[in-house]
Amino acid sequence: MRLSEKKRDLLELVTREALYEAAVRILREEGWKGLTMEKLAQRAGVAKGTIYKYFESKGDVLFFVMKRNGGITAERLSEIREEVVNRRVSASKGLEEALEVAASGMYRNRHVIAAIGRAFEEDSSLMARKSHMCHQGEDHPLSVIRRCIRDIIAAGIEDGSLRPVDPDAAETIIHCTMMGLGRLFAIEGPETGVPSDQICGLLKTMVLQGLSAKDEKPEGVRG
Amino acid sequence: MRLSEKKRDLLELVTREALYEAAVRILREEGWKGLTMEKLAQRAGVAKGTIYKYFESKGDVLFFVMKRNGGITAERLSEIREEVVNRRVSASKGLEEALEVAASGMYRNRHVIAAIGRAFEEDSSLMARKSHMCHQGEDHPLSVIRRCIRDIIAAGIEDGSLRPVDPDAAETIIHCTMMGLGRLFAIEGPETGVPSDQICGLLKTMVLQGLSAKDEKPEGVRG
Incomplete structure (x- = not known):
C-alpha cells in the first residue's frame, strides 16, 4: 500500500469516527427529529457534500x-x-x-x-x-x-x-x-x-x- | 335482573367466546391476511351483520x-x-x-x-x-x-x-x-x-x- 492510500484510509477512518460521534450526540440530545444532514455535517466538522458520500439519507x-x-x-x-x-x-x-x-x-x-x-x-x-x-x-x-x-x-x-x-x-x-x-x-x-x-x-x-x-x-x- | 336480561347477557358471552375461538383459529391457521370479517362470521356461526355489532374492523x-x-x-x-x-x-x-x-x-x-x-x-x-x-x-x-x-x-x-x-x-x-x-x-x-x-x-x-x-x-x- 502506498503512502497516499494509507493516508486516504486513515482519513476515511477518522471521518467515520467523527460522523459516528456526532450522530450519537445528536440522537442522544435531540432525538430522531433533531437529526438533520446539515447538523450532522456541522457537528462532525465536515462539508455537507462529504456527508452524502457516506449517507444517502x-x-x-x-x-x-x-x-x-x-x-x-x-x-x-x-x-x-x-x-x-x-x-x-x-x-x-x-x-x-x-x-x-x-x-x-x-x-x-x-x-x-x-x-x-x-x-x-x-x-x-x-x-x-x-x-x-x-x-x-x-x-x-x-x-x-x-x-x-x-x-x-x-x-x-x-x-x-x-x-x-x-x-x-x-x-x-x-x-x-x-x-x-x-x-x-x-x-x-x-x-x-x-x-x-x-x-x-x-x-x-x-x-x-x-x-x-x-x-x-x-x-x-x-x- | 329479569330473565330476558340474563338470557341476553348469556348470549352475549357465548357469542364473544365463539368469536374469540374463531378469530384465534383463523389467525393461527391462515395468519393476518387470511382473516376477513366474512370468514370470522362463518367460523363463529353468526350472521355477518352481528360481527359489526362487535368489531368495526x-x-x-x-x-x-x-x-x-x-x-x-x-x-x-x-x-x-x-x-x-x-x-x-x-x-x-x-x-x-x-x-x-x-x-x-x-x-x-x-x-x-x-x-x-x-x-x-x-x-x-x-x-x-x-x-x-x-x-x-x-x-x-x-x-x-x-x-x-x-x-x-x-x-x-x-x-x-x-x-x-x-x-x-x-x-x-x-x-x-x-x-x-x-x-x-x-x-x-x-x-x-x-x-x-x-x-x-x-x-x-x-x-x-x-x-x-x-x-x-x-x-x-x-x-
Missing part, C-alpha cells in the same frame, strides 16, 4: 449508528469467546464478562436506543428495512454476539460450571431479555421506572446464578 | 384477541397473587406457578403472537394504536400481570426465600424476557431455532434459581 445514518454499536459489542464478545475457547479464562468468568459487556452496552447506549426506537415508530419504512436486516446472514453483528454467548455457555456446560441445559435455549433466553430491555428503553425512554443500571446489574447476576451448576434445584426453588 | 378483532389473551393470564396471576399475599401458598411456589402460567401462555399462543406480529409489520396504523394502548393506565391486562409478579417477588423477599433484590428491577427483567420472547415468536415465527417449549421451561428454572436466596453468589458464579 437520515435512515442510513441510523443504521450506521446501530451497526457500529453492535459491531463494538460483537468485537469484544469475540475476544472473550476466544479466551474461553482457548481456556485462558474459565467459561463462567467469560460468561460474566460477556453479560457485563452486553448489559453495560445496552445501558450506555440507552439514550440512542430510545431515539432509534422513536425513529422506527415514526417511520415505518425504517422498520421494514430493519426487519429485512434482521433476517440477514451470519456476519450481522447480532449474529456474532449470539454465537459468542452460545459458545461460551456451551464451554461452561462442558467444563461443568454451568448446568447441563441446551446452550441454544439458554442463549435464546439471554437474547430475548436483551431485546426486551432494548425495547423497554425504546418504548418507555431511557429512564424506566427503576434505574436502568440496577436492572442491568441484576440481569447479570440472575443469569449467572440461574445457569450455575452449583446446588441444582431441578424442581424449582423451595420456600 | 379487522384491527378491532386483533385487539380483542390480544386483550382477551392478556386478560386470561392476568386473571390467573391475580389468583396466585392472592394466594401468596394471604399466605396460603409460599411466595417461591407462587412465583413458580406465575412463571409457568406466563411462559406456557406465551407458548400456547405462539401462533397467534406470530400472526399478530406480522399484522403489525404490515399495517403501521395498528402499531400506532398498540403504542397508544401500552401507555394506558392501570387496568390494562399487562399492568395487572406486571403488578402481580412484582408483588409475588416482594413477598418472596420478605419471607426470605428470594434474594434481597429490588422487586421492581427483578419484575422488569422478567417482563423484558417475556416481551423479547413474544417478539422472537413474532419475528421468527412460532417455531424458532430451538423448541419453544424448551425455552419456556428453561426460562422458568433460570429465573427461579437466579432469584433464589439459597447459596447466594454475590460476585457471580465461580468456575
